[in-house]
Amino acid sequence: MTFFDLARRNVTRHWLRSSLAVIGIVIGVIAIASLGIMGNSIGLMFDDMVSDVGDTIIVSPATGTGGGKLTERQVSDIARAVGSNDVIPFSSTGDKIAVGDKESVAMIYAIPAGDIPSLLELESGSYPKDTGGGCLIGSKLAENSRENGLKLGARVRIGGETLRVMGVLKERGMGFDINPDYAIVVPYAWYSRHYDEDNYDQAIVKVRDVNNIDAVKESIEQKMNRREDTVTIMDTRGILESVFAATESITVFLAGIGAISLLVAGVSILNVMLMSVTERIKEIGVLRSIGTRRGEVMRMFIYEALILGLAGALIGGMLSFCTGYLVTAIFVQNPDYLFDPTSLLYIAFGMLFGVVTSVASGLYPAWKAAHLNPIQALRYE
């Protein structure tokens, strides 16, 4: 028998009242964990949507310089500046396309054939070569134009010249560099010949180690803009960071709503514990008179609050898996986010908060019990 044991018996003595207090904590823990998981999942979803381009630096010609294009020479200067990282120059234009007798307008990206695999993934088919008239189509374009005949193997006329669709691209989502989902991708060699154009619109630098982004940027800056600004350098990480910051504050806000419900639970524990102290004044007087110290009485009551908190946190933690699953399945349509460590952390966080709230709520009643005058407490009826 220990003080903890004694506390446990006191909690179970009034099991209905204790259960109600525990339910409060359970709800609070679930609220914090589920809302936290929901906010976190929204963040993870954003993260997934943009992570493909999170390692990207985009180099554009500085405004007001020579026609707004990057020359072959500038591109090779950039390539030297970034060392082993890939530099993918590209141009884009819009043009009339025709499949059979059906005409429409599409966005056209021109990328050196050798660089396409490092930037874009294929859903089906194969990558085109610089020689030969092959092209790729974006996934959404393929989806929307299937009945028009624009599909793998089809012949498409661009500006009077016929190309064969050699592959369909995987859906890439919204990007900060290029958005090929609704576009046609052609080898740069063909584009150069067809439009009589030697320069590029922009260059994408894929940085292998995201931590090096600033160093790579600096290196390009040194190389290209030493005398005058010839290029504008933009990295996607800066954009991502502001998106993350926004989702983080959504998460904190949602978890805050959960915290309010836990606060209510804390008040109910405070109430239960104060009742428990008032009912047991005489008993506390007896314990004190036969030699129980103030600190020991206090410990006994804090243990009671701790037991309520632990019970609530455990039950709440388990139920949070269910509600977390529902929340991720319904709101972000991807229950996998629940099992991400950052989401699971919210369950742990909710549980911890539940225990802390209980113990904090028990402090005053415990103090009150410990500081009863033993003589008066003994005489209390």
Added chain:
Amino acid sequence: MAVIRFENVTKIYPLPAGDVTALAGIDIAIEEGEFVLVMGPSGSGKSTLLNIMGSLDVPTSGEVTIAGKRISRMDDDELTLMRRDHIGFVFQQFNLIPLLSVVENVEYPLILKGRQNGTRERAQEVLRAVGITETHFTHKPGELSGGQQQRVAIARALVNDPDFLLCDEPTGNLDSKTGTAIMNLLDRMNREEGKTVVMVTHDPRMTEYADRTIRLVDGKVVE
């Protein structure tokens, strides 16, 4: 050496209507092995005397020595340890802990003292000594008769081997037959074990058990 010594002890309660003097300069010495009664009418200061002897309260002035220790300037924790280690309380209403079984109630002061081993055996030993049978050990106090509860309370008071038993009307809630049995038990503890017993009572029949009686009137010892 005296187990309890009061030297010119006063206790004054400050009240809005004026100070109330509960004890007015009392000198008492209770020697080891004595059986002493404290008697007096209501308001004579009996309860105050009991509280100070029990280290539940300290005097306003004067010196109180219990088990060789001066308690007048002790803080709450020190007084609590005095109660735990030197005094065995027996109350009129038994005051057992309803959550704990009979044997756990007796074990409790041992655990307070931080003993790890042999607490259960020691509790059982003392319970047998006061006449509680094995079958009752695991019962809750509420399942026992008044006389049995008081026996358990006496066992709890004895378990830490205190310097004296401090009994507050221990037979006040019992019928006369059971009361006599409890008095015989206390008497036996006094005679056979040499326990010092201090007992506050209204009942003049108790004087036959006592070595002597301290009578209080208006906060003073009158004989």
